[in-house]
Every structure is written in C-alpha cells, then in structure tokens.
Amino acid sequence: MTSKLIKDYFRTDKLPHIWCPGCGHGIMMRSVAQAIHNLGLDKDKVCIVSGIGCSSRAPGYMDFNTLHTTHGRALAFATGVKLARPELEVMVITGDGDCAAIGGNHLIHAARRNINITTIVFNNNIYGMTGGQYSPTTPTNEFGTTAPYGNIDKSFDIPELAGAAGATYTARGTAYHAKQLTKIVENGIKNKGFSLIEGISICPTYYGRKNRKGSIVDMMNWLKDNALDIKVASKLPEEKVKGKFLIGEFKNVTEPEYTEEYMKIIERFQKER
Amino acid sequence: MKNSKIKLMQGNEACVEGAIAAGMKFYGGYPITPSTEIAEFSAIKLPLVGGKFIQMEDEIAGIAAAIGGSLAGLKSMTATSGPGFSLKQENLGYAAIAEIPLVIVNVQRGGPSTGLPTAPAQADVMQAKWGTHGDHPTIALSPSSVKETFDLTVRAFNLAEKYRTPVIILTDEIVGHMREKIEIPDASELEIIDRKRPGNNEENYMPYRVREGELVPPMAAYGDGYRFHVTGLMHDETGFPSNSSENAEKLLDRLMEKIDNNLDDIIEYEEYMVEDAEIVVISYGSTARSAKSAIKQLRSQGIKVGLFRPITVWPFPEERVYELSQKVKSIVVAEMNLGQIVLEVERIVKGNCEIALVGKANGEVITPEEIVNKLKEVL
Incomplete structure (x- = not known):
C-alpha cells in the first residue's frame, strides 16, 4: 500500500523508480521527502535541482518544482534559481561523480558563497548509470570497470571539502541510518546558508559486485557496522575509531548568506530613490 | 543639452x-x-x-x-x-x-x-x-x-x-x-515582448503542451504553483522523460518548426544599392561597414555594386539570397574568417552566379580597399 508520505510528496504515476533492486537511493530520497514534510514546507515553494547520474533521477519522482540539468551543473543552475527567487527553498540532489568530479568546481564555489542551498549527495562510490567506473569517492585499491587492476586514486571526503570551501553546515548519514539522515537533512534545510549532506548509499549492482561486497543485506550491515557517530567517536579510544567512517553533523556555523547580502545591495538603491 | x-x-x-x-x-x-x-x-x-x-x-x-x-x-x-x-x-x-x-x-x-x-x-x-x-x-x-x-x-x-x-x-x-x-x-x-504564461488557474498545466494551432508552449515560473519538471532528456508535453522515437520526432519537429514557420518574423536584413547591382557583397557585423564604404567608392566610379547585410545571421536569409543570385553576375562574401557564411551562400545559390570570398582571420579588419580590389577582380 502506498504510504501517505509517498502520496503527498511523490509523483506516484512516475513510480516505480529506475534504480536497481537493493540500491540505497530510494531510502535516501524518502528521507529528503520526510525532512521536507517534517518542516512543513510548502511544496510550491520547494525547488529540487539535480545533475546527471543515478542520484539525479530522484527529482523526477518528487512532486515539487524540479529541474534535471546537465552533468555536474546542478549547483550552477540552482544558484540561478535561488538568486532569482530567494523565497524558494532550493535543494540539490547529486551524486559522487556529479558533485565531486565534473561538478567539483561548482561545489566549492557554491560553498564559498554560502548561498542558501541544501545539497544532498547520494554517494554510491561508483558511476552507476554508465556501468561501474571508479568515481572520486571510490576507495583506493578498490575496483571499477575503469580500475580493473585496482584504483590508485585517493578519494574525496566531500563534507570536509565543502566545509573547507565555506559551507556552513556539513553532515554525513547513510542509507542504513535513515532516521538520522532525515534529521540532518532537516537541519541542513534549516541552516540559512550552504549545507552539504553526504548520504552513503549502496550500489549492489556495480560497486558491490565489482568489489565482492556480498549481498544487499551484507552491504547494509556493512554501513551499520562501520559508521560511527562523531559524538560517540570523540569519546572512544583511537583504536576503536580506526577503520570506521564518521557520520553525524560536522559543521554548523552562522555566516552571512549570499542572496540576503545581494538583497541588501538592491535595497540600498531603493532607499536612495 | x-x-x-x-x-x-x-x-x-x-x-x-x-x-x-x-x-x-x-x-x-x-x-x-x-x-x-x-x-x-x-x-x-x-x-x-x-x-x-x-x-x-x-x-x-x-x-x-x-x-x-x-x-x-x-x-x-x-x-x-x-x-x-x-x-x-x-x-x-x-x-x-x-x-x-x-x-x-x-x-x-x-x-x-x-x-x-x-x-x-x-x-x-x-x-x-x-x-x-x-x-x-x-x-x-x-x-x-x-x-x-x-x-x-x-x-x-x-x-x-x-x-x-x-x-x-x-x-x-x-x-x-x-x-x-x-x-x-x-x-x-519600444515593443517589449514577455513570454506567454499559463492562464489563471490553469488545471493540469503541462510545461510543453502547446495550445491549438500554436508552436510555443506557455511557460510558468518555478514558485508560481505549477510544480513542473524540466529535463535535458527528450521529454513529452508533460515535461517528463520519454524514450519513444515517435515522441522524439514530434518534439524535434516542433522545436524546428517554431523557428522555420516564422522566418518572416525572425529574419531581418539590410539592402544597399542592390536594385541594379551586377555584383552584390554579402557581409555582416563590423565587416559590413567596410563593405558599404567599398560600394560607395565603386558607385562613384559608376560601377554597379550593392550590399546585402544579413542582420539575422541564423536562420540565414536564404530565400532573398537565392533571388539575388538569379539577378546578379557575382556575389562576393566578405567576412573575418577563412570562409564560413560563403559556404552557406554557395549552398543556397546552387551555381546561379559566381561566388568569391574576401576572408581574413589574422585579427586585422577587412578594409574597404581589400573589398574594392576583389570586386574589381570579379568584374
């Protein structure tokens, strides 16, 4: 039976989605909708922008103002929408390749401007749509169809990258920790500035198969067993933190927001008149 | 003042x-x-x-x-x-x-x-x-x-x-x-045109649905309450992706037709002394200024030359250039490149007249003298 959340926030005639069985993206898409619901946002005033890739098909299913753009460019389009109409709650759903490879430049500059856009990266550690090539978040020594002898690249820590570039809210969740992901998306939306939320997804079809990660359940269990909340980690001895990845909120600060600063310039001239 | x-x-x-x-x-x-x-x-x-x-x-x-x-x-x-x-x-x-x-x-x-x-x-x-x-x-x-x-x-x-x-x-x-x-x-x-918007309370707005007899769909803005989808994928009138070849053909046809069926509205050009011209210079942008100057010089010597200046470069004023090619001996294209619009002109005139190029791509302007020299050459 279709849940109320699905009925209220999704274009049910566009479902089922195109994602493979076991893909973590559906869970994370639901978390985004749940966060919007929890905050009571007006659907007409929410705009969700995406680029290209598996993640970026999400907005097509979501009943808001939606914009499926070119590869890597979601944040640049979203910046235009937000600056043109600041009253809109602008969100970006992107992937690890879309956001940190081809769109890396747009990511750091959107963060630097601290423009009020909430970006959720569905990170599946691979290029799924094109069939399993290594991405900027594929761990070193793992495999992809274009890393047949093991990946020699180092991977990006996307929240750290965005935080260093000026994002005022950064966090990480996973497809396993769906409730926590909903909460950090809510907090990201509430932040008046650029928010970057990384959601670690699972890709059983390509990343999982190429790297012998086992079944869908095994991959979910891996998320459960290896994610460590940053608040917990700070109280643990180093050896218990080693090898795990951190989830939770990493940065939450207040800085001047771009569109508000621009409005101040416009208002200055309107007053002078 | x-x-x-x-x-x-x-x-x-x-x-x-x-x-x-x-x-x-x-x-x-x-x-x-x-x-x-x-x-x-x-x-x-x-x-x-x-x-x-x-x-x-x-x-x-x-x-x-x-x-x-x-x-x-x-x-x-x-x-x-x-x-x-x-x-x-x-x-x-x-x-x-x-x-x-x-x-x-x-x-x-x-x-x-x-x-x-x-x-x-x-x-x-x-x-x-x-x-x-x-x-x-x-x-x-x-x-x-x-x-x-x-x-x-x-x-x-x-x-x-x-x-x-x-x-x-x-x-x-x-x-x-x-x-x-x-x-x-x-x-x-000034005549200022604004995009057509959906009517008040338009039910079931579709961002790419055209009204009867029209080719351009009304466009809502994000935030106006229509919650529509936009994509770079082939899409149907709802705005959502479609893989159907029939739909792709329909969309591309409409995209082309909205321009091709309105050439009279879109195409603008200037003609200078072409009525009795035996040679017409086709030139646009800054180069057309040199061309006009060249034509003035030659006219003062009684040589029948004229200028055709496309103001709309695309879509190219095809019909008019074809008409001119039936009346003149030669067309000289002057452009700051090594021959681009001249290819379009060759395609259009189908051998009706001779075609010559004054092309230059070294960062220097094409001077009136260079055009005069070419015109004298083809006379």
Whole structure:
C-alpha cells in the first residue's frame, strides 16, 4: 500500500523508480521527502535541482518544482534559481561523480558563497548509470570497470571539502541510518546558508559486485557496522575509531548568506530613490 | 543639452542598455575579453532596477545560472567570447531542448583557442549554428553599430521570450569596443515582448503542451504553483522523460518548426544599392561597414555594386539570397574568417552566379580597399 508520505510528496504515476533492486537511493530520497514534510514546507515553494547520474533521477519522482540539468551543473543552475527567487527553498540532489568530479568546481564555489542551498549527495562510490567506473569517492585499491587492476586514486571526503570551501553546515548519514539522515537533512534545510549532506548509499549492482561486497543485506550491515557517530567517536579510544567512517553533523556555523547580502545591495538603491 | 538622450557609448555598454530596456533582470557570467564590459555594466545596472547579477566560477556556470534565473521567471542574459562560447555550448543545447528564453552574447575575437583575445573575428558563425551537439534551432543576430547593438539586444530578448529559445547575439570586438553616438529611445517607443504564461488557474498545466494551432508552449515560473519538471532528456508535453522515437520526432519537429514557420518574423536584413547591382557583397557585423564604404567608392566610379547585410545571421536569409543570385553576375562574401557564411551562400545559390570570398582571420579588419580590389577582380 502506498504510504501517505509517498502520496503527498511523490509523483506516484512516475513510480516505480529506475534504480536497481537493493540500491540505497530510494531510502535516501524518502528521507529528503520526510525532512521536507517534517518542516512543513510548502511544496510550491520547494525547488529540487539535480545533475546527471543515478542520484539525479530522484527529482523526477518528487512532486515539487524540479529541474534535471546537465552533468555536474546542478549547483550552477540552482544558484540561478535561488538568486532569482530567494523565497524558494532550493535543494540539490547529486551524486559522487556529479558533485565531486565534473561538478567539483561548482561545489566549492557554491560553498564559498554560502548561498542558501541544501545539497544532498547520494554517494554510491561508483558511476552507476554508465556501468561501474571508479568515481572520486571510490576507495583506493578498490575496483571499477575503469580500475580493473585496482584504483590508485585517493578519494574525496566531500563534507570536509565543502566545509573547507565555506559551507556552513556539513553532515554525513547513510542509507542504513535513515532516521538520522532525515534529521540532518532537516537541519541542513534549516541552516540559512550552504549545507552539504553526504548520504552513503549502496550500489549492489556495480560497486558491490565489482568489489565482492556480498549481498544487499551484507552491504547494509556493512554501513551499520562501520559508521560511527562523531559524538560517540570523540569519546572512544583511537583504536576503536580506526577503520570506521564518521557520520553525524560536522559543521554548523552562522555566516552571512549570499542572496540576503545581494538583497541588501538592491535595497540600498531603493532607499536612495 | 543637459537632458539630451544622445550619448557617446561603447557597443558593449549599448548591449546592456538594450538588455535593461528589454526587461533583463538576471545576468550570470564570467569575465572574458572582449566581452567583459557587458558583465561590468550589468553588475552596475541590474541592482538599480531590482535585478540580479552574479559572477559565476566559470563560463559553464554562467549560462547555467542564467537558465536557472529564466526558469525562476526572470529575463536572463550571459555574455562571452570565443573560448567561453565553446564552454557554453553544453548548456546552449540544454536551453534549446528545454525551451528556455535566454540571450547569449558572443563578442567574437580571433581564434582558435585563446587565439587573439583583443582582436576582432567573425569565425564563430558556424559554431553558433552547429556548436552544440544534436539538431536544434538557432537564432543569431549580428549588429554592425553601437545603435544596432542596442536595438538587436532588445530584439534578441523579444525573440527569446516569444519563441522560448536561446538567442545568440554574434557581435565582434570592433562593434563591442567602438564608441558611437547613440540615442536611447524612451521605453514607450519600444515593443517589449514577455513570454506567454499559463492562464489563471490553469488545471493540469503541462510545461510543453502547446495550445491549438500554436508552436510555443506557455511557460510558468518555478514558485508560481505549477510544480513542473524540466529535463535535458527528450521529454513529452508533460515535461517528463520519454524514450519513444515517435515522441522524439514530434518534439524535434516542433522545436524546428517554431523557428522555420516564422522566418518572416525572425529574419531581418539590410539592402544597399542592390536594385541594379551586377555584383552584390554579402557581409555582416563590423565587416559590413567596410563593405558599404567599398560600394560607395565603386558607385562613384559608376560601377554597379550593392550590399546585402544579413542582420539575422541564423536562420540565414536564404530565400532573398537565392533571388539575388538569379539577378546578379557575382556575389562576393566578405567576412573575418577563412570562409564560413560563403559556404552557406554557395549552398543556397546552387551555381546561379559566381561566388568569391574576401576572408581574413589574422585579427586585422577587412578594409574597404581589400573589398574594392576583389570586386574589381570579379568584374
């Protein structure tokens, strides 16, 4: 039976989605909708922008103002929408390749401007749509169809990258920790500035198969067993933190927001008149 | 003459004046010689009219932001030159398929690559038509003077809004940087066209559904309450992706027809002394000024030459050029490249008359003398 959340926030005639069985993206898409619901946002005033890739098909299913753009460019389009109409709650759903490879430049500059856009990266550690090539978040020594002898690249820590570039809210969740992901998306939306939320997804079809990660359940269990909340980690001895990845909120600060600063310039001239 | 509307102005500034007069409220761009003044004047002028300017991190982001601005309901523009125009091709195609009203200015400079940043060229004419992948309609306008830069910028916005399509202004370093006398018309003297919006309380709005007998769908803005989807994928009238070949054909046909069925509205050209001309020079942009001067010189010697100046470069004034080719002995094409529009002319005239080229791509202008010499050669 279709849940109320699905009925209220999704274009049910566009479902089922195109994602493979076991893909973590559906869970994370639901978390985004749940966060919007929890905050009571007006659907007409929410705009969700995406680029290209598996993640970026999400907005097509979501009943808001939606914009499926070119590869890597979601944040640049979203910046235009937000600056043109600041009253809109602008969100970006992107992937690890879309956001940190081809769109890396747009990511750091959107963060630097601290423009009020909430970006959720569905990170599946691979290029799924094109069939399993290594991405900027594929761990070193793992495999992809274009890393047949093991990946020699180092991977990006996307929240750290965005935080260093000026994002005022950064966090990480996973497809396993769906409730926590909903909460950090809510907090990201509430932040008046650029928010970057990384959601670690699972890709059983390509990343999982190429790297012998086992079944869908095994991959979910891996998320459960290896994610460590940053608040917990700070109280643990180093050896218990080693090898795990951190989830939770990493940065939450207040800085001047771009569109508000621009409005101040416009208002200055309107007053002078 | 304190309140005189007559000003001495640079072409790039006139472009921004025209854009503001046409209702531009959003500019997204990246600095590049010789178009930078368009960004600078936009940055100055837009906040004064409640509009938004943003300098993006690169050329691709500049056009992307402008598309976002247009989708949010604001008339939007971006400007660039050769290297930037190459980068903008990706989202130029997006604007074409997603039917986004948008003005893209290319102040042409010498290429290829970084080329000759401060020297003029007209070598992006074919790129304007074919630069982005896939079949798509193209409208490109080419001004020859500062005043015409103003007029054509207004017209570019009008065409973009009317046909829901990107419109390119193909100017060049000479027209962009030279200063001329210009009288800025009153707002009341200008015809300003705004995009068609969905009617009040339109139920089941579909962003790509055309009304009976029309080719351009009404366009809502994000935030107006319609919650529609826009994609660069082939889509049906609902705006959602469709893989159907039948639908792809239908969409592409409509995209082409909205331009091809309105050539009389879109195409503009100037003719100078062509009635009795035995040779016609076809030239556009700044080069047409040299051509006109050459024609004046030869006319004073009693030689029957005339000028045909496409103001709309794309779609090319095909029908008129074909008519002329039946009447004249030769056509001489003068352009600051190694032969681009001349190929279009050859295709159109189908051997009706002789064709010669005065082409130059070394960063120097084509002088009237060079055109005179070629005309004497073909006489």
